[in-house]
Amino acid sequence: MDIKQLIGETTDYNKKLALEEKKPKSWCKIISAFANCSGGKLIFGLSNNSELVRLADAEKISETIKIHLNPIPEFRVSF
DSSP, rough: OOGGGHHHHHHHEEEESSSSOOHHHHHHHHHHHHHHHOEEEEEEETTTTTOBBBSOOOOHHHHHHHHOSSSSOOOOOOO
């Protein structure tokens, strides 16, 4: 998948510019919705105009999912 070609947001993927560490509920809801449907991808570090930005601490993603979601959905973090 060429992430620079993704336009907008769909039921298959959602884009976030940055990891909102102080507001994990905002993106954990998206992960929960994907887990309750047919799956999907949450892409961090991609702006709405498809510019790539660097994440400061990508390992926080899996830690936050494990803390805030119960049951913990099956997920994979890719870089």
